[in-house]
Amino acid sequence: MENKNAYNAKLVEKKWQKFWQEKNLYKATSNQNKKDYYVLEMFPYPSGKIHMGHVRVYTLGDVLARYKRATGFNVLHPMGWDAFGMPAENAAFENKIHPAIWTKKNINNMKTQLKAMGLSYDWDLEFATCDPLYIECQQKIFLSLYKQDLAYRKEAWANWDPVDQTVLSNEQVIDGKGWRSGALVERKKLPQWFFRITDYADELIDSLDKLSNWPNQVKIMQNNWIGRSEGLRLSFSITKNISENSKIKEIEVYTTRPDTIFGCSFLAIAPDHPLTKICAQKDNDLKAFIKECNKVGTSEEALEKVDKKGFNTNIKVKHPFLKNKNLPVYVANFVLMSYGTGAIFGVPAHDQRDYDFAKKMNLPIKQVVENKESIKNDILQEAYTGKGKIINSEFLDGMSTDEAKKYIINISEKQHIGTRSKQFRLHDWCASRQRYWGCPVPIILCDHCGIVPVKEDDLPVLLPEDVTFDKIGNPLDHHQTWQKVTCPECGREAKRETQTFDTFVDSAWYPLRYPSPKSKEPIDKKEVQRWCPPQQYVGGIEHAILHLLYARFFTKALKDTKYINFDEPFEGLFCQGMVCHKTYKGKDGWLEPSEIELKGNKAFNKKDQSEIIIGRSEKMSKSKKNIVDPMTIINQYGADTARLFMLSDSPPERDLDWSESGVEGCWKFLKRIWTHFHNYKFDEENLEILNDAKGDNLSLRQNIHKSIKEATNSIEEFKYNSAVAAIRKLSNVLLTNKSKSNNEITEQIVLEGWKAFILMLAPMTPHIAEELWNILDKDKMITDVSWPQANASLLQNNNITLAIQINGKLKNTIEINQSDKDNKDKIIKIILNLDNIKKTLNNNTPKKIISIPGKVVNIVI
């Protein structure tokens, strides 16, 4: 017969989810007496169903939201959808389903799944970036930025598939080939839309210092990504005319190492440098070389890893400080037109890339920096890139590298051959895409008037619905009527911009929409001022650079366009790790965990019992099939178990290994607690008895209050795994006291412990907590009860354990009274009388005794 009192997670979870929804319990409140707290998790791309990564990040955010409510805050905790993007177009191409329909279906499904997790969102604030209202607001913002000259159109490289005649994303380029056609990918220049993020480069670096609640590693990565450097733009004059009609008389290079100028043995220019183009006009070999350079994709990784190649132009330039020295000029595939001036001078002895190039081209390698401390800076083996003393450098000899830098910059400026220059690695943000499923760029291109913004009254510019995906390329380009418009300026026939925005634009400002998602204005100043910026943003470390940098830029730009009055998008940031799982490979490829059977430490295919190779744990991904569907777990064990497992064991910032047995353990734990609560009769609370506790009762109370302190601190510090450990430890203590049925222990104290336990468990496993709380107190919901407070007087023990070390190695421990903590003489006397200490000392007098009060005594012999 089935036990009526058995833990049925499904029933409990459905019951409370319904109840919470009916009471609208998680609506953002505006109690005047409470402080406001905005907790935001990165919104998901609606791929179809939630994955374990979602379960993890949304559980982390939910714990914080519920904890903040319990500690007396008005909490804004919203959810929405990053609804534009490529997968919808791929689905359209593959399954002949319209991206809008596919996306809507996915959102509905994922919303149901998120609701099954019991997340405390205010769903009234939900929106998707593909909503017409969001599109309209984004287009308004874009036009404001355009009018401020923060957006502009220029030509830029894109990956080009010559067979499919279409632009490819970096992801669609696999080993330099198009993913569908398999053709070698080329680069092609297209007119595209840019944001002037470089206008804010200094500010984006400098204000990182203000972000005290951001992880250091993210700030370091952003700083390096922006890559500010101080250097010199220096001109090298060309020895003779390149051609009769060429006006180019010199090459300007950018360098951060002007101190090594006398070690320079060549110049290298980018394949798309203006000078390269002139030279190529009458040089077929160079033309072929440029073509080859353009075969490398556009990604930085590809450009850096490519074999370093150069082409000698036969042009010579004069060394600016050595009268009779001429240097050869090469076109090199590792020089980028987008950085500095698109030209460099090469110093093989002190730059590894120049060194490799010089070896290949048989160019001289001349050492000009010497460092006595580095044992060997053997320039015949590798470049020496550090600091040191300048040698072989005429008037610079004897200076330090820093002094020489300043000297060369000054002398170059005096002689009018160079200028001091600040340079950034960061370049402007290319924010347009040649795709359908995105927010249209609200611009009209007119042959007579040029670039004309769409009039505000004509917004939003929505996507046409009647498109097909059977043709290759951007459907907006093929659409005959949508493109055709009359120019708002001159009234003549004109064409719509057919590009759409990068989805990073959508996510650069979405946190500002949640406080008032239905407002006609892009930003509701009053509400945004009240809630924004979010106190805590939670998301994956994979967004550490791009998304967060773009959001920071947008916030600064929106401040300057007077939309908002703050300049950083997120006060606090937390980056969680990925969810990983072992991989399984059978004779026919990868297998899902559900398809295999484990026997000992071997794995077998359920179907035919063939042995499976168990691979190391990797990020859950469709391609490796090492995925566990969260809904399977929720259906089998319940959302509370899934949530608890996500929080146990792994610290949130680290990768988490999914393990079936770990989930099982969490479920058993909840079941144990459930059974205990249903078999146990709780006494009424009586404060007098509590405050009068002595002996075992006192130490139990001390235990309870220490657990409260430990769990609370851990939650405050985002160490949820430690919080879970502290809470479980508390339950062990309470259960042990019960099982021993010690008459000495007062039931009121046990009740005090269980109440604290349930309240602290509630942010993690809200459903079972609510149900069990109902047993203790029928009149109140958990949201009506505030977080348990640790009583300071119960946090200290009378006795302290001291560690006794000899030469730093533990030999013994002693218990001392709290009041003897600082009585060094008394303690040392006790220690020197301990048997094993006497034995180890062997009548020798200690050289030194180091005593750290309350912690350790170290005897040095």
Add this chain to the structure above:
RNA sequence: GCCACUGUGGCGGAAUUGGUAGACGCGAUGGAUUCAAAAUCCAUUUGAGGCAACUCAGUGUCGGUUCGAGUCCGACCAGUGGUACCA
């Protein structure tokens, strides 16, 4: 290639931020309960040596600073994230 992070028992991890390494959990082993099993409960569980008290070794590798290093510094090895059009 470059930037950033991570490395502790059989496994996931803890360690008051330089002061008793292994909290909490998983697994394993033994026991209780049961006709039996599941479930549950109890005990043990870093390795080596010892009947035992205990001794020695031990936090990716090698070296350094310190009375004392998982924690700080240097070099290396391995894995992960990002690398501007995946989100």
